[in-house]
Amino acid sequence: MVERIEDLNLPNAVIARLIKESLPESASVSKEARAAIARAASVFAIFVTSSSTALAHKQNHKTITAKDILQTLTELDFESFVPSLMQDLEVYRKMVKDKKESKASKKDSSVAENANASATAAAEEAAE
């Protein structure tokens, strides 16, 4: 759990970079404004998490899913975030899948026969 309140702060340097990227090049940001944005971001994360948790519980789910978060964002009036988040999620899922597959194929090459045998067995089992 959280031991110190600072543990809820997001790193300043990253926040500064994200802000910079979303403003025109000539723009600058006061220290106070940057601190406020960082604080707001932490609160946003907590807010979305607790709203998503409530939504999940309403559907009798114990833990939140990606879908809960996207739906919550829409309900909280941040539906403009959803399309690009869905794209990110797609890329992320593909990455995870590729990672799994490359791990699996590595295993396969070392114990190819075993894997093949068990795969056939599994397929047969599934067919029954």
Added chain:
Amino acid sequence: MVEPKTQPPVERPPSAETFLPLSRVRTIMKSSMDTGLITNEVLFLMTKCTELFVRHLAGAAYTEAFRQQPGETLKYEHLSQLVNKSKNLEFLLQIVPEKIRVHEFKEMLRLNRSAGSDDDDESESGSESDE
């Protein structure tokens, strides 16, 4: 109240990379969740959407602030003004409160009065307390 234009998210290619540290976002999420389990996918999505929020907040405050008056430095006041105006930022009202100065307070009262409000005798006592 002026409804702020919906700010299109800053253009950027979809990516599985995050800028914010996942571990920190996990800590933040845990501070609000009553159940412990957070899947990697949910953590990723939350991190991404927090990043998006930072971009959105900064971009929207900037656009809103410098539409009327020229300037290049985004200040705290611009943020609190945006928070005050935007329905979907209501949850930040306590987090990014509007600072109020004595002369602004008086101006507010003046406007209230001209709008037909009649209680203005608090202007002296009330205005001192803030700064």
